[in-house]
Amino acid sequence: TRPAEFEGRAVPEVLRSGDHAxxxxxxxxxxxxRTIAARPDLIERRGGLSDRExxxxxxxxxxxxxxxxx
Numbered sequence: 864t865r866p867a868e869f870e871g872r873a874v875p876e877v878l879r880s881g882d883h884a885x886x887x888x889x890x891x892x893x894x895x896x897r898t899i900a901a902r903p904d905l906i907e908r909r910g911g912l913s914d915r916e917x918x919x920x921x922x923x924x925x926x927x928x929x930x931x932x933x
Contacts, residue, residue, distance in 0.1 A: 875926055891916075892923035900925075
């Protein structure tokens with residue numbers, strides 16, 4: 864089992880679900896959110912987001928990420 868909370872922060876339900884394919888999509892979406900926030904030039908340089916990436920961003924909203932982890 865996975866804890867519902869880690870270091871005082873709620874663990875997203877998707878990570879506790881056991882659905883490995885969904886967890887993989889969530890991780891990709893979070894990575895895209897962080898890249899868009901920190902380095903939008905990288906996304907622009909490769910021609911923007913694919914349709915699949917846009918759907919992932921809609922399906923999985925950004926989760927605040929601790930600044931020390933960036």
